[in-house]
Amino acid sequence: MSAPEAVLTLSGVNKSFGGVQAVSQMTFTVERGAITGLIGPNGAGKTTIFNLVTAVYPVDSGDILFKGRSLPGLASHEIIRLGIARTFQNLRLFHRSTALENVMTACQRHHPYGFLEALTHGGRWKRTEKAIERRSLELLDRVGLADRAHQAASTLPYGHQRRLEIARALALDPELLLLDEPAAGMNPEEVFALNDLIGAIHRDFSLTILVIEHHMDLVMEICPHIVCMNFGAKIAEGGPEDIQNHPEVLKAYLGEEAVEA
Numbered sequence: 001m002s003a004p005e006a007v008l009t010l011s012g013v014n015k016s017f018g019g020v021q022a023v024s025q026m027t028f029t030v031e032r033g034a035i036t037g038l039i040g041p042n043g044a045g046k047t048t049i050f051n052l053v054t055a056v057y058p059v060d061s062g063d064i065l066f067k068g069r070s071l072p073g074l075a076s077h078e079i080i081r082l083g084i085a086r087t088f089q090n091l092r093l094f095h096r097s098t099a100l101e102n103v104m105t106a107c108q109r110h111h112p113y114g115f116l117e118a119l120t121h122g123g124r125w126k127r128t129e130k131a132i133e134r135r136s137l138e139l140l141d142r143v144g145l146a147d148r149a150h151q152a153a154s155t156l157p158y159g160h161q162r163r164l165e166i167a168r169a170l171a172l173d174p175e176l177l178l179l180d181e182p183a184a185g186m187n188p189e190e191v192f193a194l195n196d197l198i199g200a201i202h203r204d205f206s207l208t209i210l211v212i213e214h215h216m217d218l219v220m221e222i223c224p225h226i227v228c229m230n231f232g233a234k235i236a237e238g239g240p241e242d243i244q245n246h247p248e249v250l251k252a253y254l255g256e257e258a259v260e261a
């Protein structure tokens with residue numbers, strides 16, 4: 001058996017905002033093909049990790065490697081081109097555009113054509129547009145939104161908007177998909193269905209996934225490996241059983257007194 005390959009490696013990453021140390025000496029690895037969970041109480045620094053990987057913010061120090069290549073210093077669009085896509089905790093959809101237009105915009109950004117071509121609506125432009133539309137419809141179908149393609153994003157139920165964000169991220173052909181609280185605001189049935197969806201896209205798109213999630217049932221079910229952080233630092237790492245029984249994790253979630261009681 002070949003040794004697992006690291007797709008994403010954080011080494012001693014630090015980030016502070018003013019006096020707040022949002023991420024402190026963070027070190028962990030995401031292996032190719034794995035679904036890794038990133039958990040921790042509110043304000044632990046999880047989204048900041050995603051923001052550092054995708055160059056929303058620069059790291060203060062430390063390194064982030066994607067397939068051995070150092071990411072700090074690259075721009076967000078360069079990181080997308082390397083094969084990293086993400087969804088956002090606070091949805092970033094174009095609310096007035098349809099579901100289809102939202103996905104097509106992501107595809108177009110990923111397969112840009114010349115300004116002149118677009119202006120003249122030349123033959124290649126039309127073929128590219130058709131191919132993008134077909135691909136976008138396929139992706140909507142994949143996330144269970146085929147029948148909502150022509151509906152404005154803002155009028156979709158919240159759970160569907162989260163699925164639309166996943167379709168948009170898939171349109172960027174990622175190798176590594178970062179999901180930021182994909183189940184936020186979903187009811188238990190929607191969370192259950194999301195569980196299946198994440199499993200299916202992981203398999204069908206040969207993805208490596210890093211997922212931030214507060215629904216512990218979902219994390220424990222889909223993530224064979226979990227990193228838990230609190231106050232910016234990693235406090236535990238391991239399989240679901242290790243994490244569920246880890247004293248630092250229990251303390252972080254339940255408080256010191258509850259663990260001692």
Ligand SMILES: Nc1ncnc2c1ncn2[C@@H]1O[C@H](COP(=O)(O)OP(=O)(O)OP(=O)(O)O)[C@@H](O)[C@H]1O
Binds near residue numbers: 020021044089
């Ligand atoms: N742009 C920013 N400016 C100032 N402080 C920030 C900024 N982004 C994050 N922080 C702070 O960094 C810390 C970590 O925030 P972060 O959003 O990464 O936590 P989180 O674990 O994702 O939390 P949640 O689960 O509530 O989304 C918090 O104290 C937060 O207030």
